[in-house]
Every structure is written in C-alpha cells, then in structure tokens.
Amino acid sequence: MQNYDVVNLELAEGGRRRIEWAEREMPVLRSIIERFARERPFEGLRMAACLHVTTETANLMRALQAGGADVVLTASNPLSTQDDVAACLVSHFEIPVFAIKGEDNATYYKHINAALDHRPHLTMDDGADLVSTLHMERREQLSEIIGGTEETTTGVIRLRAMAKDNELKFPVLAVNDAMTKHFFDNRYGTGQSTIDGVIRATNILLAGKTFVVGGYGWCSRGLAMRARGMGANVIVTEVDHLKALEAVMDGFRVMPMIEASPIGDIFVTLTGDINVIDKHHFEVMKDGAIVANSGHFNVELNIPALEEMAVAKRLVRPFVEAYELPDGRTIHILGEGRLINLAAAEGHPASVMDMSFANQALGAEYIVKNAGKLENKVYAIPEDIDMEIARLKLESMGIEIDVLTEEQIAYLSSWQEGT
CATH class of the missing domain: 3.40.50.720 (NAD(P)-binding Rossmann-like Domain)
Known part of the structure; x- marks a missing residue:
C-alpha cells in the first residue's frame, strides 16, 4: 500500500476550510499547539492514531505534528471518516491517512495494519482496535511501544479487561475517564x-x-x-x-x-x-x-x-x-x-472536542515524560491535567472564578473548629 489511502485528494481544499472552521472553536487545543511547537515533546517519536477522521481530529493531528511527532492516522469506524478531511491531512499537512468513509471490514483492518506498519512508539485509540490488533496479530512490535491513550468508554472497557487478564503489555491512559472528557464530550x-x-x-x-x-x-x-x-x-x-x-x-x-x-x-x-x-x-x-x-x-x-x-x-x-x-x-x-x-452527521461540536483532544495531547505528553515509570495497566488522566484543561477552557470563554483565601484554605485543612 502507498503511504496513504483516501478516496480523493481533490477534496482537500474543502476539508481545509472545515478544519479551519473547527479550529476557531478549539482554543484550548490551539494554545497546546503553540506550546508544543516551542517545546517539541514528541521529537523523534512515531505515533499511530486510530480515531474518527473528522475536522476536530485533524486539529489534534496538527498538535501532535507541531510537537514533533511523526504521526499516521487511520479510522476507528468504517462510517465515521470525513473524506475531505482525510484528503486535506494528506495534501496540506503531509500526514499519512488510511481512511475511506464506507470502507468494508477487510479494508478497515487493512488500514489499521498500514498504520501499524509505521512502527509506532505511541498509540492513540478510540475503541482499542489498534491496541487489540497489536496484541493479537503483531506482538513483535509490543516492545517498541512506550504507551498509549484511549478515547472512549468502549475502549477503556476492553483495555481494563486486557489488564485484568495480564494481557496488556504497555501502559494506557484512559482519556475517557477525565472529567473534562466524560462530563462534556459524553x-x-x-x-x-x-x-x-x-x-x-x-x-x-x-x-x-x-x-x-x-x-x-x-x-x-x-x-x-x-x-x-x-x-x-x-x-x-x-x-x-x-x-x-x-x-x-x-x-x-x-x-x-x-x-x-x-x-x-x-x-x-x-x-x-x-x-x-x-x-x-x-x-x-x-x-x-x-x-x-x-x-x-x-x-x-x-x-x-x-x-x-x-x-x-x-x-x-x-x-x-x-x-x-x-x-x-x-x-x-x-x-x-x-x-x-x-x-449520518458530523460528530461532536468542535468546542466539546477541544477538551477531549486536549486530554489526548497532554495525555500523550504525560506518557512520554513518564516513559519507563508506568506499569502495564490502565491509568486515569492525572487530576492536574484535567484541572488545567478546565482552567484553559474557562479562560478562553472569558470566565473568572473565585480563589480561596488563606483563611479558607486553613479552615478546610483543619478539624478543630466546629459548631
């Protein structure tokens, strides 16, 4: 297979306009892109992502690319691909994409294997098909994986079952369990x-x-x-x-x-x-x-x-x-x-996916920073990442909140004062 498989590259310009429209509603991810471009946390790392190929996902791919990742994208569902977005990622951003809306199951798994041919160090999943394919069919690659992230409830259920059976061979962050994900995205x-x-x-x-x-x-x-x-x-x-x-x-x-x-x-x-x-x-x-x-x-x-x-x-x-x-x-x-x-529609609004994909981007960064320190199990997104995403989202909306006074902090940490 060539280094991409999309339905028609001539759709790319329409995809570019829609990706830019979504970006306007994704201020948290935009701020992460700016930091990643400066710090390059994924420099020298290969990443395979199995996600719904939408305008919002395209902006996540741009964030990973800005952070230095050599990233490839495949669809996580045969009917969820937006073909113009897939074409744009290949044509305008030089990100290999293997996804065609309406592809049959054989093509779907052919595309997953094409993404795994990239020999990734990091995985990013929505439903755990990428991870399960690695564990069932391409176990020789498991030693190359630093860790992964998982987007959805179904995937987390599968991964926890794998961990329970001692079958999970690298650490995975359950992005779905972040409060800024399931409270809002779900x-x-x-x-x-x-x-x-x-x-x-x-x-x-x-x-x-x-x-x-x-x-x-x-x-x-x-x-x-x-x-x-x-x-x-x-x-x-x-x-x-x-x-x-x-x-x-x-x-x-x-x-x-x-x-x-x-x-x-x-x-x-x-x-x-x-x-x-x-x-x-x-x-x-x-x-x-x-x-x-x-x-x-x-x-x-x-x-x-x-x-x-x-x-x-x-x-x-x-x-x-x-x-x-x-x-x-x-x-x-x-x-x-x-x-x-x-x-039949376009998936979640971009303003919601802004938080979900901020969790994906920061979760991947956390995996890299803690490479070798994590066990082969499913981890929750660290609370400080969750809270930082909530803070950035409120800031982008122009909303301020109260801050505890020293007196209030002392009261909350004491037990002596009662009725």
Missing part, C-alpha cells in the same frame, strides 16, 4: 450529535414521539436530556440499579427493554455492550420503529438476527435501511447500526 457532545444524526438521517419530528434510550451512563444521560428538550417522551432502560434510580429521579420513565419495545417510536443504544436490542425486542416493535446506535460498536444491535427475521431489506434514505418482516411490519435501522452521530 454528555453534551454525544447528546447533541446523536440527535443531529437521527434527525439528519430521518428528518422526523421528535416532539410527541416515544424515545427509548438504552443505558444511563454519561452518553445516555446527555441523549435523554436532549430528546426530552426536543419534546419527546423519553424512556430509559438500564441493568444498573443505581443508574436506573438516578434516571427515575431525573424524571424519566424506566423499564426493561422488552416492555419499551412495543411502545417506542425511536430507539438509541449507548451502553458499550452487546445485543442491547436483540431478536425478541425486534419481534414486538411497532411498524415503522426507528432503531439506531450511538455506542462505539454496532454490536449493541443484533442486526444479524434482524437480517434472519426479515423477508426484504431496502435503502429508503441515505443511512436508513428498511427491514420488512413476514407480518408486514417494517423496522428501520440507521447507519448500519454504527455510530449514528458520525455515520
């Missing part, structure tokens, strides 16, 4: 962009619809909040008693998925688990039900079971497939069950 970013993807794919009115949200983690909380704000009647399904209780106290109806299935108009899963919507759920859904997923992998929907149930399937709109069942009912699957916010 809640506000996923909430808004998932609604955006559903509406772009279907052009339906949400007001008055029964909207079923699978799970009540940070991503699901954001979606439930936004769907209610659009006038939908929201039902939450959960397997965790505490999260289910929180959803009830937040004013949502909570019930098992099998009870929600006959009454829901729209279903979206965001759990990181498999078969959240299964055959027995499809069997009782109403005619015209719309089903989507905004978790990282499309396994949240048992699409193979639906394929077996259906007597016909056809594309009725871009990213909308209608499955006709023997009794005449039709169930609509959006975006092949893949991340609907990236399959």
Whole structure:
C-alpha cells in the first residue's frame, strides 16, 4: 500500500476550510499547539492514531505534528471518516491517512495494519482496535511501544479487561475517564450529535414521539436530556440499579427493554455492550420503529438476527435501511447500526472536542515524560491535567472564578473548629 489511502485528494481544499472552521472553536487545543511547537515533546517519536477522521481530529493531528511527532492516522469506524478531511491531512499537512468513509471490514483492518506498519512508539485509540490488533496479530512490535491513550468508554472497557487478564503489555491512559472528557464530550457532545444524526438521517419530528434510550451512563444521560428538550417522551432502560434510580429521579420513565419495545417510536443504544436490542425486542416493535446506535460498536444491535427475521431489506434514505418482516411490519435501522452521530452527521461540536483532544495531547505528553515509570495497566488522566484543561477552557470563554483565601484554605485543612 502507498503511504496513504483516501478516496480523493481533490477534496482537500474543502476539508481545509472545515478544519479551519473547527479550529476557531478549539482554543484550548490551539494554545497546546503553540506550546508544543516551542517545546517539541514528541521529537523523534512515531505515533499511530486510530480515531474518527473528522475536522476536530485533524486539529489534534496538527498538535501532535507541531510537537514533533511523526504521526499516521487511520479510522476507528468504517462510517465515521470525513473524506475531505482525510484528503486535506494528506495534501496540506503531509500526514499519512488510511481512511475511506464506507470502507468494508477487510479494508478497515487493512488500514489499521498500514498504520501499524509505521512502527509506532505511541498509540492513540478510540475503541482499542489498534491496541487489540497489536496484541493479537503483531506482538513483535509490543516492545517498541512506550504507551498509549484511549478515547472512549468502549475502549477503556476492553483495555481494563486486557489488564485484568495480564494481557496488556504497555501502559494506557484512559482519556475517557477525565472529567473534562466524560462530563462534556459524553454528555453534551454525544447528546447533541446523536440527535443531529437521527434527525439528519430521518428528518422526523421528535416532539410527541416515544424515545427509548438504552443505558444511563454519561452518553445516555446527555441523549435523554436532549430528546426530552426536543419534546419527546423519553424512556430509559438500564441493568444498573443505581443508574436506573438516578434516571427515575431525573424524571424519566424506566423499564426493561422488552416492555419499551412495543411502545417506542425511536430507539438509541449507548451502553458499550452487546445485543442491547436483540431478536425478541425486534419481534414486538411497532411498524415503522426507528432503531439506531450511538455506542462505539454496532454490536449493541443484533442486526444479524434482524437480517434472519426479515423477508426484504431496502435503502429508503441515505443511512436508513428498511427491514420488512413476514407480518408486514417494517423496522428501520440507521447507519448500519454504527455510530449514528458520525455515520449520518458530523460528530461532536468542535468546542466539546477541544477538551477531549486536549486530554489526548497532554495525555500523550504525560506518557512520554513518564516513559519507563508506568506499569502495564490502565491509568486515569492525572487530576492536574484535567484541572488545567478546565482552567484553559474557562479562560478562553472569558470566565473568572473565585480563589480561596488563606483563611479558607486553613479552615478546610483543619478539624478543630466546629459548631
């Protein structure tokens, strides 16, 4: 394979304009780019990134490049690539990219292996496909890896399972667990962009619809909040008693998925688990039900079971497939069950990804600074990095906050003074 694989380099100019537009909404990352250009923390290091190829990701790649990294980028999902952005990174920034929107699974993993041919010292993942491929197929390269970072809930779950089994062979920072990531990216970013993807794919009115949200983690909380704000009647399904209780106290109806299935108009899963919507759920859904997923992998929907149930399937709109069942009912699957916010829309707003990718950039720098000192396990982003990103974000918004006085600091650290 050549040193890149994108659909068409002639798309590069349109990608450049969109990357610049996103940059305007990413002041934290912009300040990191300026510092990295001075300090060059990644000088002499090769980096492979497996991320959604979007305008925001492009600005992260620019930050790593400014820091001296020899970086290569591949897609973390077959439907999430923005082809004009991929072309621009190759043409304007000379960053090798292996990503084509709509690529099949064979091409997807061919691209991951092309990125690993770069012999990286650092990995940057969104879903852990890069890391798992290294551990399963290219173990001879593991000794070359200093460490990595992981962007998403699904990836962190996989990596912690690897660490538990003593299979993880280098340290990884769980960027997803940073408060400036999951509080904002997962809640506000996923909430808004998932609604955006559903509406772009279907052009339906949400007001008055029964909207079923699978799970009540940070991503699901954001979606439930936004769907209610659009006038939908929201039902939450959960397997965790505490999260289910929180959803009830937040004013949502909570019930098992099998009870929600006959009454829901729209279903979206965001759990990181498999078969959240299964055959027995499809069997009782109403005619015209719309089903989507905004978790990282499309396994949240048992699409193979639906394929077996259906007597016909056809594309009725871009990213909308209608499955006709023997009794005449039709169930609509959006975006092949893949991340609907990236399959049918543009993913999170840049202002949210500003914080997430600041965590990625500073997390990678932390890995380099602590090379050889970290164990082969999953680490949380250090609190001081999290707080610095929050400070920079507030500063960029022109917002100031109070500072503790010496008296207040002394009071908080004492125990003698009571009622």
